Amino acid sequence: MTSHFLVVGGAGFIGSHLVAxxxxxxxxxxxxxxxQTGHLAAVDPRASFILGDLADPVTLDTVLASQRWDGVFHLADLSLVGESMREPMRYLTINPGNAGRLIDACIRHGVRRLVFTSSANVFGNADAAPLDEDTPMRPASAYGEGKFIVERMLQWAERVHGLQFACLRFFNAAGADPGGRLGEAHQPETHLIPLAIDAALGHRPPLALYGDDYATPDGTCVRDYVHVSDLVSAHLLAMERIEQSSVHYNVGLGRGYSVREVIESVGRIAGCTVPMHCAGRRAGDPAWLIASPSRIMRETGWRPRFTSLDEIVESALIWRRNHPQGYETAALQRSLLA
Ligand SMILES: NC(=O)c1ccc[n+]([C@@H]2O[C@H](COP(=O)([O-])OP(=O)(O)OC[C@H]3O[C@@H](n4cnc5c(N)ncnc54)[C@H](O)[C@@H]3O)[C@@H](O)[C@H]2O)c1
Known part of the structure; x- marks a missing residue:
């Protein structure tokens, strides 16, 4: 029997891959x-599209009452860590507020399952060890704090109303659809791999390396990069799994790469040196973030297909070379909606 899912944020980077x-x-x-950060052209034409804002309770009620939903995926957050440290109250009101409205509407309209895209940022400043689900949550940014609040809301929604949920703490989403149709096109872009690729291709000024004095082997931050297609399978498996019980999963490869290693990988794959300069640390950036994905692997059978940084970088580079302007311009987006 086919299911019908609602994907909130399905025009964004991860969401568009999930929809496909x-x-x-x-x-x-x-x-x-x-x-607001998504692209209509990224939405698979086989999916239905509704232009609407989570902040609007009338839209939410209309959408959730319109039919029976087999599950809801929530990927629609403000998600710039640096911005959250400049405007913490905006992040702490908008993201938890929107999620609260969505959870409440799901409960009132009888939706039984919700998968929430959380983040490794709920853990804050961790040490070098891979982070499992028992690691204490001490967010070091307002963005991470907002994710933490939503995770707690979901626990109450389950306890009082029986909503089954998954919180997926993604580490660094990267790469692009191997079919070449979808990729990463944030505006502004803050993620390292697309920034390094654009610097290598001459689309941007030299890459700023934020901090080279961290307590890591080469002084630059270490992150766990996971291919966006592997995050799609994590979402789908989690939606199945919560038929049995609610879950929290840390999702990454279980291996970290430093910023310098990423820059070297981009240079190797692009066949040139990535122009760069050292800048100071950014507020809210932990030195290490590496996942222990053992639980999701054990409980759902999730296995990442893209296991090396070079494969991830290569897929992102192919997409960027074929889409130097990203998706449609704002003017085209408006005309598509007209
Ligand atoms: N990209 C990563 O590396 C990463 C890592 C960990 C967690 N996450 C989380 O995954 C989710 C998706 O990330 P992404 O990189 O695809 O982000 P994105 O900005 O590309 O996608 C978010 C989508 O949500 C939409 N949206 C935002 N606010 C909305 C609102 N109020 N109403 C309706 N739609 C709204 C945007 O237009 C966009 O299409 C986010 O919650 C993010 O915090 C991302």
Missing amino acids: GIVSGGDHCTVLDNL
Whole structure:
């Protein structure tokens, strides 16, 4: 039997890959997105699209009452760590507020399952050891704090209303659809791999390396990069798994790469040196973030298909070379919506 899922934030980087994964698997999908950072052209044409904002309770009620939903995926957050440290109250009101409205609407309209895209930032300043689900949560940014609050809300929603949920703490999402249709096109872009690729291709000024005096082997921050297609399978497996019980999963490869190693990988794959300069540390950046993905692997059978940094970088580079302007311009997006 086919299912019908609602993907909130399905026009964004991870969401658009998830939507393509759902419809390619034979299920139905509707996207709810306000396009503040997403792209209409990234939404698979086999999915339905609703332009709407999570902040609007009337829209949420209308969408959730419109049919029976087999599950909801929530990927629609403000997600710039640096910005969250300059505007903490904005992050602490908007992200938890929107999630609270969505959870409440799900409960009132009888949705039984919700998968929330959380973040490794709930852990804050961790040490070099891979982080499992028992690691204490001490967010070091307002963005991470907002994710933490939403995770707690979901626990109450389950306890009082029986909503089954998954919190997926993603580490660094990267790469692009191996079919070449989808990729990463944030505006502004803050993620290292697309920034390094653009610097290598001459689309941007030299890359700023934020901090080279961390307590890591080469002084630069270490992160766990996981391919966006592997995050799609993590979402789908988590949605299945919560039929049995709610879950928290840390999702990464279980291996870290430093900023310098990423820059070297981009240079190797692009066949040139990445122009760069050293800048100071950014507030809210932990030195290490490496996942222990043992629990999701054990409980759902999740296995990442892209296990090396070079493979991830290569898929991102191919997409960027073929889409130097990203997706559609704002003007084209408006005309598509007209
Ligand atoms: N990209 C990463 O490395 C990463 C890592 C960990 C967690 N996450 C989380 O995964 C999720 C998706 O990340 P992404 O990189 O795809 O982000 P993105 O900005 O590309 O996608 C977010 C989507 O949500 C939409 N959106 C935002 N606010 C909305 C609102 N109020 N109403 C309706 N739609 C709204 C945007 O228009 C966009 O299409 C986010 O919650 C983010 O915090 C991302």
